[in-house]
Structures are given as C-alpha cells and as structure tokens.
Amino acid sequence: MKKEFLDLGRQPIANAFLNKEDFDDEFFFDLKACWDTDTSLVSIKNFVEPEEIFNENYPYNTSNSFPMINHFKQAAKMLTKKFQPKNVLEIGSNSGPFIENFNKGNSICVEPCGNFAKITEDMGYKTYSEFWTTELAKEIIDRDGYMDLIYSANCICHIHDLDDTFKAVRELLSPSGIFVFEDPSLLRILERGSYDQIYDEHPHIFSVTALDNLLRRNGLKIFNVDSLSVHGGSNRIYASHIDNGLVGDSVRQNINEEMVFGLDNFQTYEIFADRVKKSKDTLVRSLSNLRRNGKKIMSIGATAKSTTVFNYCGIGTDLIDVITDTTKDKQGMYSPGVHIPVVPRDSINLNDYDYAYLGAWNFKEVIADKEREFVQNGGKFITHVPEVMVFS
Ligand code: JHZ
Numbered sequence: 001m002k003k004e005f006l007d008l009g010r011q012p013i014a015n016a017f018l019n020k021e022d023f024d025d026e027f028f029f030d031l032k033a034c035w036d037t038d039t040s041l042v043s044i045k046n047f048v049e050p051e052e053i054f055n056e057n058y059p060y061n062t063s064n065s066f067p068m069i070n071h072f073k074q075a076a077k078m079l080t081k082k083f084q085p086k087n088v089l090e091i092g093s094n095s096g097p098f099i100e101n102f103n104k105g106n107s108i109c110v111e112p113c114g115n116f117a118k119i120t121e122d123m124g125y126k127t128y129s130e131f132w133t134t135e136l137a138k139e140i141i142d143r144d145g146y147m148d149l150i151y152s153a154n155c156i157c158h159i160h161d162l163d164d165t166f167k168a169v170r171e172l173l174s175p176s177g178i179f180v181f182e183d184p185s186l187l188r189i190l191e192r193g194s195y196d197q198i199y200d201e202h203p204h205i206f207s208v209t210a211l212d213n214l215l216r217r218n219g220l221k222i223f224n225v226d227s228l229s230v231h232g233g234s235n236r237i238y239a240s241h242i243d244n245g246l247v248g249d250s251v252r253q254n255i256n257e258e259m260v261f262g263l264d265n266f267q268t269y270e271i272f273a274d275r276v277k278k279s280k281d282t283l284v285r286s287l288s289n290l291r292r293n294g295k296k297i298m299s300i301g302a303t304a305k306s307t308t309v310f311n312y313c314g315i316g317t318d319l320i321d322v323i324t325d326t327t328k329d330k331q332g333m334y335s336p337g338v339h340i341p342v343v344p345r346d347s348i349n350l351n352d353y354d355y356a357y358l359g360a361w362n363f364k365e366v367i368a369d370k371e372r373e374f375v376q377n378g379g380k381f382i383t384h385v386p387e388v389m390v391f392s
Pocket of ligand 1 (some may be wrong): 065066154155204231301302304307324327328360366367370
C-alpha cells in the first residue's frame, strides 16, 4: 500500500529551462511523495511522461558538474581493476564521462536524449538512442551479445517501471556479469533534509532495503554497497544474478543502518515532512528579511534541485535576482516555474551581491573555493542543507 507523506505543491519539469515567449505554455504537475509499505520504496505520486523530460532539449550535461568527471574516471578505473569486464554497457550515458574510460570496440551507450546520444556516437561509441526496456535488452543481445558490466549513474531512479528495468538487466547480463548503479540515497536525504532531490526526474528515491526487495523479485541480488559523497550522499549498488556468489557485509550493514533510522516506519516520513515545512518557512523568512534590509541576493547553480526549492517555497525574482550556471544550454533562459534569469558566471560581478544562495549545495566546497574573492569582500552563502544557514 502506498502512503503519501509529502506535498511539494505544483511543480514544473525541473530541467525545462525556458524562453520568455514560452512562459504561458509551461507544464505543471502536483509533486507528492509516498512510501510503499510492501517494498519500502519511496516514489512520487504522479509520474511525468519520460518523453516530456528526456528529449533533444534535455540540458543537464554531467561534464558541467566538473568534479563528476574525476568521479567517473575513478569509478571506471576501480571497476576495470576489480572485475576486468570484456564488454561494458552504460544506461543513461549522457555526455560520456564514464564510458570514455573504456575501449570503443567493446562498449555500448544507451541514451534516450538525442543531443547526448550524438555526443557519444561522435566520440566513436555505439549508442542506442532509446529508453531502457526489456525489448531493447533483447535487441542488444541479438546484435552485440551479453554484457559483463552494466553500469548506470543517476539514471535507474529516473525510470518508472523498475521491474521491467531490472528484468532487462537480468536478460542482458552474462552469467558472471555485474550490474553497478549509483543514485542518491534515501537515508542521506532524510538525514540532511534535502527534499530538493525529489522532482519529476526522480520518480523513485532508493533505499538499499527497497532495492534489495525489487532486485530479488527480478532474479538479481545486491552483493555489495559503497557509500558515496557525491550528490549529497549516494549509494553505489553492486548486483549479480541471484544464484551467483556471496553477499558482502556491506549489504546487511546498510540495511541495518536504514532500519535503525526508521526507514521501515511511516512515522519517519511524517517527521521528515514536518522538517521540510519548517525549512520552507525559515528559508522564505530569511530571504525576505534580507531583502527588506536592502540586501542583494543571487543563486549559484541552476540545478534541478533548486527548481523544487524555488517552486515549493514560492521564491522568484522578488527574492533572487539571477542564477549563474556553467551550462551553455541553460544560459539566457529562465528557470522553470518561477522564471529567474539564468546567466553565465562571468556576465555578472559577484561583488555586486551580498548573498549567494547555493542551488548546487552539493558542490559547496568547490564553489566556495572558486568564489573566495566574494567572501573576502564580505559576501555570504546561503544554503538550506542540512538546515537553513548563512556562512562564509
Ligand atoms: P547538479 C541533475 O540534478 C539531474 P542537478 C539528474 N536528474 C540527477 O540525478 C543529478 O543531476 C545527478 C552548475 N555548476 O550536478 C552545473 C555551476 O554553475 O547538482 C549544473 O548545471 N558552477 C540527472 O541539476 C549545476 O550547477 C559550479 O561551480 O541538481 C549542478 O547540477 C558547478 C560545480 C556546477 O545536478
């Protein structure tokens, strides 16, 4: 049974940055989150059609979140050393920062967004510009054979039908093959109050507990879990065919940690929802007070996460003048729903502002390091994770 615990209001598509002439034609949906008492999976209530989100205009380019390039290089190096896969397939390969570390002849990309599929194709990787389904897995078996490593980062939690997703993986995985995927951790989100990880692109937020249930019912099992610091805390899940090999201690340890926190108890989600409401009130009050005192506020990082925050809290140009972002396809556009202009970082002088809200709070250290001069001139950062606070 699905039990609703959080209402984040009317939301646009988190990455649908838009032009002024499209303001009247914007798509909105009701963003609510629920917990499934049977599988323990947290999902949003109303799914948005994937074609509305992942198409030719999808702007999120992993390579612009530049610390991630090194993250994927390290991941590729570690997986090659540990498992020596002969062939590799990546689901949701985006601009290719993971796959570029593998041999072109033995590596395959699956990427539904045509603009990104073209990038990996041009790099010389065979790319299927399609959504991940059991039909596609069967087509790949016929054309390319079974895979030793199926990898996916920040993509499996984007897919509505997880049973079909995991069945497709089971079909395509060679008998001793491994399936490795990483996505934001539900436990870390609840611990850190980072409700902004919930949006249309994340129809599910994964706990190890829920994944263990879902993978097992589709003939796969988790044998290892790595805790990662990226994106505010993610889990890297290692899975294999269900009858293959042993299960490492990390699986039990993670599930235990989740049980101790109370992920199997609906009250935990109600407490989280209460914290989210308080976070909204505090953030709006803080920004409004600053504005009343004549302070100038901008935001760094036009993230999908900040779409959730700004729309849930009703924060528009009355409170935040402008957002800077390194992504060319977001620059010159307006943020979804609340229509704050997005500009390149070098088009403004940060010293003209008193406060910078961190839309990309997950890159707090990198941004604070880059913007030392802003702080030296008296500038301050604002974040809502783990609590609303000002720091410099
Ligand atoms: P970042 C996206 O979420 C969407 P977002 C997606 N659903 C997902 O799961 C995660 O990624 C992984 C910019 N930037 O990575 C670049 C600066 O301007 O937190 C990006 O647009 N200056 C696939 O959008 C944005 O901020 C900087 O110094 O929440 C960061 O987006 C840095 C480091 C980044 O993901």
